[in-house]
Amino acid sequence: MSERHHVIVGMGITGNEAAITLRRREPQSRITIVTLASLLFYNRYDLPQVFRGKHDWREFLVHPPAFYDDNRITVRRNSRVANVDPLNKVMTLEHKEDIPYDTLLVATGGRGWIPEELAEFRPLMQGFGSFEQAITVARALPEGGGRVVMLGGDMIGLDLARTLIDTGHRVTLVAGEQTFWPHQVSAERRPAFVAALETMGVEVVEQDSVGGVAQIAQGAKGLPARKVVFRDGSELMADVVMPFYGIQPAIDFMGRTGVDVERGLLVNPELRTTDAAIWAAGDVCQIWSQEENRYRFYYGWRNVRAMGEVAAGNMTGGNDAFVADQDEKLEIDAEGRLVSPFWEYA
Amino acid sequence: MVYLEEKLKEVQDSGRLEYRSKALPTWCPGCGYFAMVDGVAHALNALGIPKENTVVVSGIGCSSRFPFFLDTFGMHTLHGRALPTATGVKVANEDLTVLAVGGDGDGFAIGCGHLPHVAKRNVDITYLLFDNGIYGLTKGQTSPTSAKGFKTPTSPYENPDQPLNPLLMMLSYGASWVGQSYAGQPDHLKEMIVKAMAHRGFSYLHILSPCVTFDKTHRTYGNLGMTVRPVPAGHDTTSQDAAMRLATGGDPPPIGVYYAVPRPTLGDSLDGLVVKAGGELPRRRGTARAAE
Amino acid sequence: MDATDIQILIVxxxxxxTIAAGNILRQALAEAGYKVISFDVYPPEIRGFGKCIARMRATIEQAYSLKQQSDVMLSLDDSHAIPHVAEVRDWGAVLYESKPVANAPQGHITGHIRPGQIPYGCAIREISEKATGANRSRNIVALGYLAGLYRLPREAFHAIIDRQFKKRGAEVASVNRKAFDEGYAAGAGAFKLDDVAFGPPKPNVVPGTVVEMINGNAAVVKGCLDAGIDCFFGYPITPATTIMERLATEMPRHGKRLVQTEDEISAISATIGAGFAGTRSATATSGPGLSLMQEMLGLGTMAEVPSVVFVSQRGGPSTGMPTKTEQSDLNSALFGGHGDAPRIVMAPTNVEGCYRCAGKAFEMAEAYQTPVIVLLDLYLSNRYETVAFGQKSPFEPDVNKRPRKQDLGAGYKRFALVEGGVSPRAVPGDAGGMHIVTGLEHNELGRPADSAEMHLAMCDKRLDKLKGALVHPDFTVAKRFGAMGKAAVGLLAWGSTFGECLEAMFQAEKEGIDCSAMKVVMLSPFPEEAVSAFMDDCAAVLVPELNHDGQFARLVQGTLGRKVVKLTRVPGVPMRVSDILGEIRRLAGRNLPQAAE
Structure with missing residues (x-):
């Protein structure tokens, strides 16, 4: 047991929580985190702070570097998993290195989803999934107020919109189906929520009213950097165009493992996949829900952190089921502003 | 002593005395090395080389005391190092006439490693090798040219080694001038020293010079005087092959020019490098030289 | 960061x-206006896959040594680089191939980068193949990536690349330029997370000087040429070989002569032969060669013939560690031969010193008619520094003491016992100057003479005349740095280790320790007065050196009869500044009044 090698793919809140739990439960085993990031674990929910002048990434780190040395957690940064071979319990990194594991926890989370018709404009849009992207957006916005066009408008984007407005920027939301994702908002309640957004200072353009986005173009010289052209011919100028259409599980490398997949990795309530040595936690997995009789996603900071802990516990001999404890309701407060449990992460 | 007085008188008469120093040679009476000092003085005189333009370099040994007995520039260096030192002198100043002198121990034992290189480079110096087949200065030990079976204090039963064949070695190393002479025939020796010095390039003159004090068995004057023979008439001095056959011909040893071919000297080659590199050649006086 | 102080490591x-990339980088940094000190480590194997390391430190003012920790590491081969990852400081950067063909036995480098370091992966091979159609320019692509990441001026690199590859054709130069540019674009596009930042450089402001990025051996060559070297004889030996190689190119251009001899004995013999002929001649070797030269150097002393010997020390004894640095040939240089054979021995402490010592060695050999040994070591021979050279040679072309006409002729006393001991010297070609030099003890005329009186007189002469070297014009025999008055700890050092001593001194000063340092350049004759005065000021004297026995410490103690504290190390690499600093702290503590009880 002491020589066991636990490998965690992904260094978000889930993976990090899992690593800490593993170390607590098994002081001797080897723990490796493989991540695409160049940085150690930082709280992505803090990223809007870059608009408040917090630009030193070291201030975002949740643990100092020594924490990983002290806990003997090997962190493989800049590393992409190319393949997992469940038969031999070996995963291969894109740089052709084989890493054997005894247990594997997939905690890669999700990556921003972009509708097919906008895919070609990806280079002209800015994501907000990492520190680097956040800094890039912050640098792209002119001091003293820039303009951001937000497409879609999931809860991550709307959270950012709050900070941008607070810090003197102008946000125009091109609202559509994914607005408020992952909240399911009924057609009847939607106008009220949109109105709440406007109360909060977001300018809203309903996608349906302009026929959808036709094109995103480089701004002309002397004008803002980007131009969003709608199908009805109308245009929006912006310094930055950001897609917020919700996220999709990042599981490409799991293709050949044979574990069951729907949109995410399918896991039982104990967070194990259909392979006995592979577990999944966080935004990447769909967990069997007895009540709903389906595999479903659970989002939110508290949920994904809890998943990391549960998975790690079960990887080291535990047998606990994940229980969601985060309220999922979207509401409007007394001042007419939106309140979402997803925004509570202090 | 009679011998010495006679030689001094002869030198006086010849007008070559200006090349001789006032120092009295340290050699044993009857030693063939006296003839060599005389031979060199004769050659310098005959070739008209000013004494201040002459550097005689020696190593250690009986023969290496040689420079002290000439009134030229001289370097009495270390055992075996006459040739590399002489090379340095010549490379430094092409206007100088540079002679290296030494014995069989100096040249073919401790200094043997330098021989192929000075020969292949064709440094324009003359190497006079006084072969007495013995270490005379340290009182008669075995040398690299001592005969097998020879008894000395360091080989009290007998010398177990074959002697080297210096002439064959120098020929195979590519020396551009190789000859042999005999101290017992001073006139031949004089003539050969002149020829060797007149050669442009590395010239090796092997001089048989029996040790009158420590070797009473082998190449004594008695033996050699009767048996040396001239290089056969019609010998082709441009044929390395013929020269090597001559050098392996055994007793009696032939004396005369074995091999003589013109070849660019080290100085020529170094000047060539300067030209190749686009540098400017230094001005030289240009030493007068008799044609070969 | 207020001042640029960045150390880059390429493995x-x-x-x-690797070394080629390091060479371009340090030259480009110098071209951009930074001061650079740099040292490469390369394998003993001629070809193959031995480890190569190029290390350089770029600063605004010239640094004296390398730092223990690097700020940036570029890996061109993970298996060699992985053991050096730990050398990079926290928040520093590690650059590597992100798409290797195969991995190191220890795995990919990302498995070894410490949490505090910033990893930068670059598809070096892919970019090289795309840019040049081959993967041969990987080092240049990687260099471009590094330059792009730190926004180093692209033109400086272009200039150096053009200069470097010009001789292999314009095509090669342009291909490498392209490789560099592609790498640069990738680097500039990378998101910079480390805190390494190059501040604006300070351009060279000394008028009439040319700044060169040059290593110790090349500086020696420049010194030789500026001193008007006539002849050089040498036999290849690491780490001195590049002196001969460079001279072989340069000397014919100046109409001068170089001969590769069959061994070191031949080399020194010819050098002394050429010295006797009146020219400025030199040879260069390392410890084993110096051992072979000892007998002939004794003749040089005895015959009073000028010669210059550059000795670049490496790990000894015997064949030792040919590609590792050490300072263990001091005894050999000072006392190597038999008999009482004094000679001049000097050791520069930095690259500029190599130049000065080289040139001055010829002056002194001539002025005092003696062999002069200039002791370098592998670290100094191969380390690069930015040095500002004046356009005119600072060396005297002829300091020979020549005989007067009336002293020449039959009674010319080549070894006349004169005031100061330097007898007027005639050279071949001088009418009336004929004389014989000999390894035998001799009289004033140069004739063998071994009376007790003559031997004593000549021994005195050969020793006394060298004292001139202590007051030789325009030459610093010893120099003190740091606090000038009383000091708790004095660092007394020679050769390349002095750089580390200065670095340690600066750090000690920051810690509030009264620390002073003296470099001793002239080792024989020993500058007793200066060293003694320095020791008077220091409560404790520490002698750090790279040999096992403390050879310099023994020299100081033996010469002055005063105790010093030895700090000896033989790791084959430069001494760690932290080792020196540790000793300084220990000594300072021991000598503090409160600690005295």
């Missing part, structure tokens, strides 16, 4: 162009 195998 790869011999086939990766």
């Amino acid at each position: 790869g195998s011999a086939g990766d162009g």
Whole structure:
């Protein structure tokens, strides 16, 4: 047991929580985190702070570097998993290195989803999934107020919109189906929520009213950097165009493992996949829900952190089921502003 | 002593005395090395080389005391190092006439490693090798040219080694001038020293010079005087092959020019490098030289 | 960061162009206006896959040594680089191939980068193949990435690349330029997370000087040429070989002569032969060669013939560690031969010193008619520094003491016992100057003479005349740095280790320790007065040196009869500044009043 090698793919809140739990439960085993990031674990929910002048990434780190040395957690940064071979319990990194594991926890989370018709404009849009992207957006916005066009408008984007407005920027939301994702908002309640957004200072353009986005173009010289052209011919100028259409599980490398997949990795309530040595936690997995009789996603900071802990516990001999404890309701407060449990992460 | 007085008188008469120093040679009476000092003085005189333009370099040994007995520039260096030192002198100043002198121990034992290189480079110096087949200065030990079976204090039963064949070695190393002479025939020796010095390039003159004090068995004057023979008439001095056959011909040893071919000297080659590199050649006086 | 002080480390195998990349980088940094000190480590194997390391430190003012920790590491071969990852400081950067063909036995480098370091992966091979159609320019692509990441001026690199590859054709130069540019674009596009930042450089402001990025051996060559070297004789030996190689190119251009001899004995013999002939001649070797030269150097002393010997020390004894640095040939240089054979021995402490010592060695050999040994070591021979050279040679072309006409002729006393001991010297070609030099003890005329009186007189002469070297014009025999008055700890050092001593001194000063340092350049004759005065000021004197026995410490103690504290190390690499600093702290503590009880 002491020589066991636990490998965690992904260094978000889930993976990090899992690593800490593993170390607590098994002081001797080897723990490796493989991540695409160049940085150690930082709280992505803090990223809007870059608009408040917090630009030193070291201030975002949740643990100092020594924490990983002290806990003997090997962190493989800049590393992409190319393949997992469940038969031999070996995963291969894109740089052709084989890493054997005894247990594997997939905690890669999700990556921003972009509708097919906008895919070609990806280079002209800015994501907000990492520190680097956040800094890039912050640098792209002119001091003293820039303009951001937000497409879609999931809860991550709307959270950012709050900070941008607070810090003197102008946000125009091109609202559509994914607005408020992952909240399911009924057609009847939607106008009220949109109105709440406007109360909060977001300018809203309903996608349906302009026929959808036709094109995103480089701004002309002397004008803002980007131009969003709608199908009805109308245009929006912006310094930055950001897609917020919700996220999709990042599981490409799991293709050949044979574990069951729907949109995410399918896991039982104990967070194990259909392979006995592979577990999944966080935004990447769909967990069997007895009540709903389906595999479903659970989002939110508290949920994904809890998943990391549960998975790690079960990887080291535990047998606990994940229980969601985060309220999922979207509401409007007394001042007419939106309140979402997803925004509570202090 | 009679011998010495006679030689001094002869030198006086010849007008070559200006090349001789006032120092009295340290050699044993009857030693063939006296003839060599005389031979060199004769050659310098005959070739008209000013004494201040002459550097005689020696190593250690009986023969290496040689420079002290000439009134030229001289370097009495270390055992075996006459040739590399002489090379340095010549490379430094092409206007100088540079002679290296030494014995069989100096040249073919401790200094043997330098021989192929000075020969292949064709440094324009003359190497006079006084072969007495013995270490005379340290009182008669075995040398690299001592005969097998020879008894000395360091080989009290007998010398177990074959002697080297210096002439064959120098020929195979590519020396551009190789000859042999005999101290017992001073006139031949004089003539050969002149020829060797007149050669442009590395010239090796092997001089048989029996040790009158420590070797009473082998190449004594008695033996050699009767048996040396001239290089056969019609010998082709441009044929390395013929020269090597001559050098392996055994007793009696032939004396005369074995091999003589013109070849660019080290100085020529170094000047060539300067030209190749686009540098400017230094001005030289240009030493007068008799044609070969 | 207020002042630029960045150390970059490039690690790869011999086939990766590691040293070539380092060479371009340090030259480009110098071209951009930074001061650079740099030291490469390369394998003993001629070809193959031995480890190569190029290390350089770029600063605004010239640094004296390398730092213990690097700020940036570029890996061109993970298997060699992985053991050096730990050398990079926290928040520093590690640059590597992100798409290797195969991985190191220890795995990919990302498995070894410490949490505090910033990893930068670059598809070096892919970019090289795309840019040049081959992967041969990987080192240049990687260099471009590094330059792009730190926004180093692209033109400086272009200039150096053009200069470097010009001789292999314009095509090669342009291909490498392209490789560099592609790498640069990738680097500039990378998101910079480390805190390494190059501040604006300070351009060279000394008028009439040319700044060169040059290593110790090249500086020696420049010194030789500026001193008007006539002849050089040498036999290849690491780490001195590049002196001969460079001279072989340069000397014919100046109409001068170089001969590769069959061994070191021949080399020194010819050098002394050429010295006797009146020219400025030199040879260069390392410890084993110096051992072979000892007998002939004794003749040089005895015959009073000028010669210059550059000795670049390496790990000894015997064949030792040919590609590792050490300072263990001091005894050999000072006392190597038999008999009482004094000679001049000097050791520069930095690259500029190599130049000065080289040139001055010829002056002194001539002025005092003696062999002069200039002791370098592998670290100094191979380390690069930015040095500002004046356009005119600072060396005297002829300091010979020549005989007067009336002293020449039959009674010319080549070894006349004169005031100061330097007898007027005639050379071949001088009418009336004929004389014989000999290894035998001799009289004033140069004739063998071994009376007790003559031997004593000549021994005195050969020793006394060298004292002139202590007051030789325009030459610093010893110099003190740091606090000038009383000091708790004095660092007394020679050769390349002095750089580390200065660095340690600066750090000690920051810690509030009264620390002073003296470099001793002239080792024989020993500058007793200056060293003694320095020791008077220091409560404790520490002598750090790279040999096992403390050879310099023994010299100081033996000469002055005063105790010093030895700090000896033989790791084959430069001394760690932290080792020196540790000793300084210990000594300072021991000598503090409160600690005295």
